[in-house]
Amino acid sequence: GIGHQTASSSDCPAAEKHSQRQADKPAAGSKAAPGPKADAPAAHESVVALTDANFDNSVGKGNWLVEFYAPWCGHCKNLAPTWDKLPSVAGGKFSVGKVDCTVETGIAKRFAVQGYPTIKFISGGRKVYDYAGDRSADAFKAFATGGYRTASATDFPAAAAPKKKATPKATPRPADGPEPSYGSEVNVLTDSNFDSTVASGTWLIKFYAPWCGHCKSLAPTWDELAAAGNKFGVAKVDCTVETELAARFDIQSYPTIKLVAAGQVYDFNGGRTVEGFTEFATTGYSSADSIDVPPKGTKAKAPTGGNGGGNQGCKTCGNPVPDVVSLGDRDPEKLSVWELKQILRAKGLNIKDCREKADLVKRVLDTKDIPEDANVVELTDEDFDSKIAKGDWLVVFNKEPCDECKTFAVRWGKLATDLKSSKTLTVAKVNKATSPEVVARFKVTSFPSIKLISKGKSYDYDGSRTLGDLKYFASSGSKRTPGTDVAERGSVPIPEKAVATTAEGSDVWVLTDETFDDAVYNGTDAWLLEFYAPWCGHCKNLAPTWEELATAAKGKFNVGKVDCTVETATASRFGIQGYPSIKLVAAGQLYEYNGERTIDGFTQFATSGYKSATGKASPGAPPAASLKDE
Numbered sequence: 001g002i003g004h005q006t007a008s009s010s011d012c013p014a015a016e017k018h019s020q021r022q023a024d025k026p027a028a029g030s031k032a033a034p035g036p037k038a039d040a041p042a043a044h045e046s047v048v049a050l051t052d053a054n055f056d057n058s059v060g061k062g063n064w065l066v067e068f069y070a071p072w073c074g075h076c077k078n079l080a081p082t083w084d085k086l087p088s089v090a091g092g093k094f095s096v097g098k099v100d101c102t103v104e105t106g107i108a109k110r111f112a113v114q115g116y117p118t119i120k121f122i123s124g125g126r127k128v129y130d131y132a133g134d135r136s137a138d139a140f141k142a143f144a145t146g147g148y149r150t151a152s153a154t155d156f157p158a159a160a161a162p163k164k165k166a167t168p169k170a171t172p173r174p175a176d177g178p179e180p181s182y183g184s185e186v187n188v189l190t191d192s193n194f195d196s197t198v199a200s201g202t203w204l205i206k207f208y209a210p211w212c213g214h215c216k217s218l219a220p221t222w223d224e225l226a227a228a229g230n231k232f233g234v235a236k237v238d239c240t241v242e243t244e245l246a247a248r249f250d251i252q253s254y255p256t257i258k259l260v261a262a263g264q265v266y267d268f269n270g271g272r273t274v275e276g277f278t279e280f281a282t283t284g285y286s287s288a289d290s291i292d293v294p295p296k297g298t299k300a301k302a303p304t305g306g307n308g309g310g311n312q313g314c315k316t317c318g319n320p321v322p323d324v325v326s327l328g329d330r331d332p333e334k335l336s337v338w339e340l341k342q343i344l345r346a347k348g349l350n351i352k353d354c355r356e357k358a359d360l361v362k363r364v365l366d367t368k369d370i371p372e373d374a375n376v377v378e379l380t381d382e383d384f385d386s387k388i389a390k391g392d393w394l395v396v397f398n399k400e401p402c403d404e405c406k407t408f409a410v411r412w413g414k415l416a417t418d419l420k421s422s423k424t425l426t427v428a429k430v431n432k433a434t435s436p437e438v439v440a441r442f443k444v445t446s447f448p449s450i451k452l453i454s455k456g457k458s459y460d461y462d463g464s465r466t467l468g469d470l471k472y473f474a475s476s477g478s479k480r481t482p483g484t485d486v487a488e489r490g491s492v493p494i495p496e497k498a499v500a501t502t503a504e505g506s507d508v509w510v511l512t513d514e515t516f517d518d519a520v521y522n523g524t525d526a527w528l529l530e531f532y533a534p535w536c537g538h539c540k541n542l543a544p545t546w547e548e549l550a551t552a553a554k555g556k557f558n559v560g561k562v563d564c565t566v567e568t569a570t571a572s573r574f575g576i577q578g579y580p581s582i583k584l585v586a587a588g589q590l591y592e593y594n595g596e597r598t599i600d601g602f603t604q605f606a607t608s609g610y611k612s613a614t615g616k617a618s619p620g621a622p623p624a625a626s627l628k629d630e
Contacts, residue, residue: 044095046087052106055099056159060125063094065144070102070464073116074404078568081576082137085565089137089535094121094144105240109211110157115463127153137535137565186226187235191244194237195296202232202261204268204281209240212254214472218272225274232259232281248294253466264290269418269467271425271475289341289351327368332361340364346410348375348417373413375420377428381437384430385489392425392454394474397439399432399447403573403619408448408465415470425474440494441487457483500560507550509560513569516562517620526557526586528593528606533565536579542597549599557606573619588622589615 043062050058050066059066067083069076087096101108101116111120111128119131121144129148133139143151182201189197189205197203206222208215226234239246239254249258249265257268259281266285270276327335327343335343340360344351347370354360379387379395387393396412398405409429416427432439432447442451442458450461452473459482463469500509500519511519511529520527530546532539550559564571564579574583574590582593584606591610595601 043090043092044087046096047084048095048097050097050099050104050107052104055104055107056125058095058097059122062124063144064097064122065090065094065131065140066097066099066120066122068099068101068108068111068113068116068118068120070116071100074407076117078572079117079135081571082135082140082565082568085533085535086137086140089141090144091141093141106159109209110159112211112213114213121148121151122156123148125156128156129153135568182226182230182233184227184229186222187233189235189237189242189245191242194242194245197233197235198260198293202259202281204232204234204257204259204277206236207239207246207249207251207254207256207258208236209254210238211240214469215255217476218255218472221272221274221277225277228274228278230278230281248296250294253464253468256468259285260293261285263293265293266290269471271422272472273475276475289345327364332364346372346414346417348420371413372410373416373429375416375427376413377416377426379428379430379435379438381435384435384438387426387428388453388486392452392474393428394419394425394470395428395430395451395453397430397432397442397444397447397449397451399439402447402569404569405448411465411467411470412448415467415474418467419471419474427474436494437489437492441489441492443492453486454483456486458486459483506547507554507559508547509550509558511560511562511567511570513567516567516570519558519560520585521588521618521621524587526584526606526610528553528557528559528602529583529585530559530561531564531571531574531576531579531581531583532561533579534563535565539580542580545597545599545602549602552599553603553606556603584610585618585621586610586615588618590618590621591615 048054048058058064065086067076067079069079083096083098090096099107101113111118119135119140121129121131123129129143129151131140131143131148131151133143133147187197187203198205204225206215206218208218222234222236237245239251249256257272257277259266259268266288268277268280268285270280270284332340337357337360340357341351343364344354344360344367347367349363349367349370351360351363354363377387379393394415396408398409412427412429419425419427430438432444450470450473452459452461461470461473463473500511500515502509509519520529528549530539530542532542546559546561553559562570564576574581582597582602584591584593591605591613593602593605595605595609
């Protein structure tokens with residue numbers, strides 16, 4: 001591991017300064033891709049954290065490949081090792097940057113970022129090109145050094161002018177009075193008029209951000225709802241302006257819909273249609289849980305503890321924070337009331353009669369054996385076609401092992417619970433291990449993947465994984481996303497199960513995300529593993545020794561290697577931060593190797609030396625009792 005090697009074997013960190021950079025010369029007669037101006041600074045040697053303060057000055061000169069990301073995003077975490085080492089393979093031709101969209105919300109708005117990670121190439125602060133290729137270092141470099149010329153370009157967006165506060169449109173009236181006249185337009189609520197407006201009557205309120213794509217899509221429906229002349233008010237709060245209101249109501253993502261009536265607040269989680277909103281605002285909310293309207297000046301904070309795949313970030317910028325909570329192996333007594341309620345709600349369990357924390361704790365303990373995705377329908381190769389023949393199906397495709405799939409299952413279960421009353425939509429799951437044919441038919445290669453299946457068409461989802469965005473896709477994805485025909489059963493061959501292999505003339509096992517667990521955990525032999533990157537000089541130097549070791553170790557232990565620039569999921573699971581990293585897996589335990597990189601040193605450690613070292617459970621390993629004894 002990093003920090004444990006001797007000075008003479010200094011490893012390559014993920015953002016190592018690659019000392020042997022030479023710009024590739026264009027072939028004779030070819031046209032070189034536009035590069036930085038003559039007076040532009042040289043490309044940066046590491047990833048640059050771009051902020052509102054330095055963004056325009058940085059990307060205004062030279063060529064930049066920029067990742068727009070969120071710290072909580074699993075795909076962003078998987079991409080991190082590749083992104084960190086990208087400057088070292090850029091050959092000085094372009095700089096590499098990253099923007100934390102949970103902090104730099106202004107930049108995210110300017111570039112209309114709606115999913116993570118989003119990759120864009122910016123040329124000289126003039127043109128912007130969207131990247132949609134493979135997430136490998138070679139693919140990124142190819143795009144940034146000329147491939148972008150085949151993509152559509154947009155003009156570099158100017159920084160937004162300072163915002164002016166919206167002019168209130170709500171009609172002022174006394175706090176206590178007759179049923180208000182709601183009008184036929186959407187009421188604009190601000191910090192100054194909010195309480196007086198919602199003091200009487202029933203109000204359905206949209207908390208939104210002007211830059212949010214889903215908010216823009218909802219706007220015509222929201223206007224139509226207001227014009228329908230219902231017996232409730234329709235209003236909106238611009239959270240980029242009314243930050244106090246956004247914090248007060250703990251707004252976690254955009255758009256968020258809440259109903260306020262008689263001093264109570266109800267969350268809306270249904271389909272975003274005029275009919276759905278009307279039903280909820282007239283009678284539906286009466287069967288939902290509610291809380292008191294938070295008093296003015298309240299600063300809601302994200303709850304601590306397990307977050308089920310969310311984050312605990314910004315409360316006013318609209319970036320996701322925990323919307324589901326998993327119990328895991330934690331003590332319910334130590335959880336907050338909010339967390340206990342979230343755990344029970346995710347399973348669709350009633351909490352109205354739980355008046356004290358002790359009641360919630362008891363119910364959590366009594367129902368802990370109920371799966372968190374109990375309301376999710378599992379589809380198999382045998383029953384898939386007969387079930388999807390009727391209605392719409394929102395399906396997540398999982399595989400095992402997949403840490404991200406396990407984490408996401410909690411949120412998927414909460415989604416199924418929230419939508420179980422739908423008469424037309426079912427939330428389901430498909431597991432690759434038990435339904436390989438379905439996975440092949442839908443050409444699923446990354447997990448978890450989400451698709452909406454409706455009337456013989458399949459619609460891919462690539463947005464954020466907040467409950468709000470998932471529900472919006474469930475209600476309108478078939479209208480806003482291009483669909484493809486569902487392949488008939490038997491029309492697509494099922495790929496053979498991937499197995500670990502060795503290259504011709506080599507005894508080193510090449511391990512991938514697909515083959516790692518079956519190879520390493522399906523037996524009793526120990527595995528000595530090299531986690532490497534093809535560009536790493538130290539890895540190249542080790543390669544001959546590693547090949548010789550594999551031949552010498554036959555019959556004693558296995559020798560394998562993992563290309564971390566390709567097998568990013570495995571690299572992430574094992575927390576690889578530098579190359580090469582040498583680890584031993586034996587009997588489900590993981591041991592770090594920090595000795596000399598010689599055949600004798602490796603052999604001694606893999607056969608007996610590791611027994612005096614401290615190990616820990618290897619990621620994805622089954623319990624020791626279940627390891628196969630062959």
